Amino acid sequence: MKYQRYKYTEDDISTLVESALRKMKSCAQVYKDGKWPFSINVLNGYLVGRRAAGTERLKTAIKEYKGSYARYSALKKISDTKITEITMLRTEGLSLSEISKMVDIAPPAVGYVVSGKCKHPLAPNKKISGKKGPGAPKKIKPPKPPKPPKPTKPKRITTKEVINRLTNAIGSPHFDPDQVIEMLTKEADRIRQEGGDPGSLIALANILPEITEEAKKRY
Known part of the structure; x- marks a missing residue:
């Protein structure tokens, strides 16, 4: 080895x-x-x-x-009376730790006495199990607080979609998309003058109601 x-x-x-x-x-x-x-x-x-x-x-x-x-040589120190008492208490359903405190003997030795393997003449031949206790009370978890809504990112709108929305808002099948593009271009110039990003389609989409009102006046 x-x-x-x-x-x-x-x-x-x-x-x-x-x-x-x-x-x-x-x-x-x-x-x-x-x-x-x-x-x-x-x-x-x-x-x-x-x-x-x-x-x-x-x-x-x-x-x-x-x-x-x-x-379990320590069992030699246990009297016959204690062996009988351990067997009786275990039959009544007590746990090993409870019996250990009552008879003042370590739990492993108590467990061996009632295991069915102990060679003592007064020990039981078959294992004696304790009665199942109620167990620990179940912990009630407090309800989790609702999660805050995730911030939604503004949807990026294409130029084509802006034109379609504007056309639908006006409701005219003969609406000229070129006129809409012209208006969007003017608004892009205005955004540039105000220091914004003229290429931002989101900014153009945000001013869609204003463009719609202007288009209604013209057509």
């Missing part, structure tokens, strides 16, 4: 796990008590499955350890 700093064999790991089973202690305690040619991280890697066991001996030892009472 690229980062392997420890020289060990899987038999070394197997020896530790088997020792933990015999002593009914956790592997962490056995590791702390002795000197082993590997780190605690290497050991945990095999126990949680990050490292695959290559030998049948190690596979068997890990499987037995995971289903054993030794894994």
Whole structure:
């Protein structure tokens, strides 16, 4: 392995796990008590499955350890009365944290007692699940304020469209477009004199009503 700093064999790991089973202690305690040619991280890697066991001996030892009472050696300090009380409270639907506070035992140990995997003779053989609580109240989100309307850009109008609009406004089918162009040109000159952009069709479109009124007078 690229980062392997420890020289060990899987038999070394197997020896530790088997020792933990015999002593009914956790592997962490056995590791702390002795000197082993590997780190605690290497050991945990095999126990949680990050490292695959290559030998049948190690596979068997890990499987037995995971289903054993030794894994939760802290349970040896729990009296038979507490085991019975935990089972009863869980049957009534209390959560692990609630039971933990009542019996003064850590939630992981309480969870193991009612998991159905605990080897204690008074522990339940099947997992006992707590009753589903109401859960946290749903947060009511305040309604979002209405979005301000987006500023609309003025529509660019072509010269042809300006002429068509002017013709429709007058309502005469015989209206001469050349006359309209002449009027638009005059208005462009006026815009130029006022310092504006004579080529702006938007400006010409804005003065369309004035041009219409002038055209009505002429025709």
